[in-house]
Amino acid sequence: MLKENIPMSNIPFFKYQGAGNDFILIDNRGLEYSNLTEKQVNFLCNRRFGVGADGLMLLQNHTAYDFEMHYYNADGRLGSMCGNGGRCIVAFAKAIGIINRETNFLAVDGAHYAKISEAGNWVDLQMIDVQDIQQDEEAFVLNTGSPHYVLEVSNLEALDVFAEGKRIRNNNTYKEKGINVNFIEDKGDHFFIRTFERGVEDETYACGTGVTAVALAKAKQAKTTGHFSKAIKVLGGDMRVEYNYDGQTFTEIFLCGPAELVFSGSIEI
Numbered sequence: 001m002l003k004e005n006i007p008m009s010n011i012p013f014f015k016y017q018g019a020g021n022d023f024i025l026i027d028n029r030g031l032e033y034s035n036l037t038e039k040q041v042n043f044l045c046n047r048r049f050g051v052g053a054d055g056l057m058l059l060q061n062h063t064a065y066d067f068e069m070h071y072y073n074a075d076g077r078l079g080s081m082c083g084n085g086g087r088c089i090v091a092f093a094k095a096i097g098i099i100n101r102e103t104n105f106l107a108v109d110g111a112h113y114a115k116i117s118e119a120g121n122w123v124d125l126q127m128i129d130v131q132d133i134q135q136d137e138e139a140f141v142l143n144t145g146s147p148h149y150v151l152e153v154s155n156l157e158a159l160d161v162f163a164e165g166k167r168i169r170n171n172n173t174y175k176e177k178g179i180n181v182n183f184i185e186d187k188g189d190h191f192f193i194r195t196f197e198r199g200v201e202d203e204t205y206a207c208g209t210g211v212t213a214v215a216l217a218k219a220k221q222a223k224t225t226g227h228f229s230k231a232i233k234v235l236g237g238d239m240r241v242e243y244n245y246d247g248q249t250f251t252e253i254f255l256c257g258p259a260e261l262v263f264s265g266s267i268e269i
Ligand SMILES: N[C@H](CCC[C@H](N)C(=O)O)C(=O)O
Pocket: 021, 073, 078, 079, 080, 081, 082, 083, 084, 085, 146, 147, 179, 180, 197, 198, 199, 200, 206, 207, 208, 209, 210
């Protein structure tokens, strides 16, 4: 029912997850899969009819970089930058022998440097510099490659993240372009974060550009210069954000966390 009436093809894929944010990775260096339609990507990401994922990425050759990342949200549309997807595609590039322990690759928001552990399952990904952090009432709004809304709450375990996130994402200010909505609770020794993602239109287990946005917004709010955010816990695991902050601009921002192959296979579309 979700399938489109086009010539069938068998697509080899690799399923990765980074702190529970999960992705379908497709090696498109031969450009065989460039014509995937919105409906097909949505089908592949569907958890009941397809492989199941929060997003899908095509890895492609680039003349000036190790590779290029094309990211689609689960709804089938091209997304803005995906931090955990970026970390997973680096692990994938190492697994298929394109890179070794370091890389420079191109994504929708520009060039990214990343380093990867020897075992290939922990990636530190450099994110774009950030200066502009706005406020919307008590929330922070900033772009870390993707647009994010950051709201501090209490009793985050009990919050209906789907309902509240959906309401904010679709309010008059944000409904046209959408926004990713992060709820955060300061637990003393760590931040606990839950995110409603645009393009998935649901809560995900982690959002890399989202935890980056939280770390930067909280650093600005605390008016501290420095290098590390508090430890970060999300539904799918633990993450870390590092940065240089001079009181105005955040540079050398690194999003650090796990990136693991879950399984591989092929699927007919
Ligand atoms: N999960 C992603 C965010 C994807 C952004 C996407 N939801 C959009 O707004 O286009 C991350 O780890 O950063």
